[in-house]
Amino acid sequence: MNMMKHRKKATGFIALRFFLCSVLLVSVLCSPAIAAPSSAESPPAKTKSVKPKFKDRRALLKERRDILEKASLATGIPWTLLAAVDQYERTLQLSRKKKPPESVIGITFPKLAWVGMMNPDHEDTNLVSITFFNGVGRDGSGDGVADLNNDADRLAAMAHLIIKKGKTPEDMRIGLWEYYQNTRSVERIEQFAKLYAAFNTLELHEHAFPLPITASYSYQSTWGASRGWGGFRIHEGTDIFAGYGVPVRATCFGVIEVMGWNRYGGWRIGIRDLNNVYHYYAHLSRYEKTLKPGDIVKPGQKIGRIGSSGYGKPGTSGKFPPHLHYGLYRDNGLVDWSFDPYPYLKRWEREDYKKAKTKNK
Template sequence: MRILLCSLLLLAFISPTCFASSKTLSDEEIFQKRMELYKRVETVTNIPWYYMAAVDHYERSIRSVRNDLPKAKGITGIYFKPEQWSGLLNPDRKDVHPLSIQFFNGIGVDGNGDGKANINDDVDILFSFANHILNYGIDEDQFKIALWEYYKRDKTVGIIMEKARLYKHFGRLDLNHKTFPLPRGYNYTYHNTWGDSRGWGGRRIHEGTDIFAGYGVPVRSTSYGIVEMKGWNKFGGWRVGIRDINNTYHYFAHLNGFAKGLKIGQIVKPGTLIGSVGSTGYGPPGTSGKFPPHLHYGMYKDNGRTEWSFDPYPYLKQWERLDRIRASKK
C-alpha cells in the first residue's frame, strides 16, 4: 500500500523531461534535472534531497572507475543488478511487473505510476532506493543503518554521509570546481614524480607529486570537501587529508603547520587555507629539515571496495592553467 500510494503521489510531480538522456543535455541541465528528481522524491517520501543526491553520486563515482559495473547512461547513477531488481528467485530477470517483483522480494518498484518497474527508468531507480530507506526511517541514524544494510561497508556509509553534508551545506549539486594548491604569485616548481622509488622506511613508490616552494608558502584546499585527517605521520610529517564530492581523497603532506582552527570534519572549498609548505617528516613528531621544503600532493580514489593512488600531475597542470585563465579574466 505504501509503495502504491507513494507512486501515485510521485506521478503528480514528474514531468516527461525527467527522462531525457544525459548525452543530450549540458552539465548545467543535468544538474538541474537531477535536483528536480531529488526534490520530488523528497516531496513524496520526506527523505532529504541531499541524502538521495549523496547515494546517487556515490554510485556514479564508483561506476566510473570499475570495469565490473556498467557506466551510467541516464540522469541517475544508482545501479541494481537484474536479479536484485527482479528478485533472486524470479525466473524473469527482465520482469517489469511490480506485483511479481514484490512477490520475489525484488527491490524494483514503479516510481512514476506507469504500471512498470523499469530498471532503466530514472524515477523508478531513485524511488526503489528511497523505498529501501523507508524500511528503516529517514533521520540520520536510521539512514546510516539503511546504508549499512545495503552496502555492508562502514567506509561507504561514511563517504555517503560526507557527501550528504556537502550537498546540504552548499545547497547545490555542482561542486566540481578545483584550484591549484598553491596561490598565484608565489615561486614554486614541480614535475611528475608519481611512481618514483623512495627508500626511507623501506622501499616504496612515491604516491604523489612534489611541489617545491619556500617555507611558509600557503597551501590551499584544491576542492570542495571535508577534512578527514589531520596530524602527524612519520613519512608525511604534518599532513591533511580531504575527501571531495567525487570520492577522491586529496593528501597534503610535509606541511610546516596547519591553518588556525582547521579541524577534522571541517567543510572546505577550493582555496580554503589549510596550512603552509614545510619539510616535516621522516621521523617522530616535529622532525623537520631532512629534505628541501615542498608540498607532497597525492590523490586517491575509492571504488567501493578499496582505495588506490593515482597520478595527480595532469590534474595539477590543468588546475594551474585554469587558475591562470581565471586570473586573466579579472
C-alpha cells in the same frame, strides 16, 4: 491402521493442493495479460526508457535536482542524502574499467535484484509480481510499472531501502549499512550529504591549484619514483617545491578526513571530495588555526603552509627542502589506490591562470 492410512492420504492431498495453488498463483502473477489494466486489449510492450543526452551539464544537474527533490517530498528523505547516495554510486562506476553512459541518476541494480532472484521473467516491470518475488523494483515515476531503465524508478527503489527501518537519521544509517554491508560506504555517503547540505547545490566539482599561482614554485612528474626512507616504496604523489610559509590551498570542495602527524608525511591533512578521491597534503609547517577534522573546505581555501616536516617522530623537520607533497587516492568502495596527480595539477594550474587573466580584464 485404517485411521493412520486415512491421515497419511489426507496429509498428502493437502500438500498436493497447496503445491498446485502455489503454481497457479505464480502463473497468474507472471502473466502479462492478467497484470495489464482491465481496459487494455493487449499487454503494454516493454520498451526501454531512452536516456537523454545532455550536452549542457547545467541542464543535466537541473534535471537531477528535480528528480531528487520529488523523491524527497514523496519519501521524507532529505534530497541531500539521496544526492549523496546517487553520487556515491556514480563514484563506484568511475573505478570500473567499463563505465556506463552518464545518466540523470547514477544508482543501478542488477536485473535479478530488481525483479527478484526467483522471478522467471528477468525483464519484469509488474509491481505485484516483483513484490511477490521480493525484488527491489519500485515505481517512482507514477506510470504504474517498475522500470529498471527509468531514473525515477531506480531512485524510488533506493529510497525504499534507505527507510526500511524508519525515517530517523539513525534508521536511515542502518538502512544504508544493510544495503552496502560496509561502514566505509556509509561514511562516504554521510560526507557527501554534508557537502550538499552546506552549499545547497550539485555544482561542486570546481578545482584549484594547491598553491597560489602568484607564488614562486616548481614541480615535475615524480609519481611512481622510488623512495628509500623507512623501506623501499614508490612515490605516491607530486612534489611542489616552494619557500617555507607559502600558503597551501584546498584543491576541491571536500570534507577534512584526517589531520595530524604521519612519520613519512609529517604534518599532513587529508580531504575527501565528491568523486570519492582523497587529496593528501604532506610536509606542512602548520595548519590554518580554525580547521579540524570534519570541517568543509572549498577550492582555493587556505588550509596550511609549506614546510619540511616528516621522516621521523612528531616535530621532525628539515631533512629535505621545503615542499608540498600532493597525492591523490581513489576509493573503489573497499580500498584507496594511488594515481598520478601531475596531469590534474597541470590542468588546475592552467584554469587558475585563465581565471586570473579574465579577472584582470
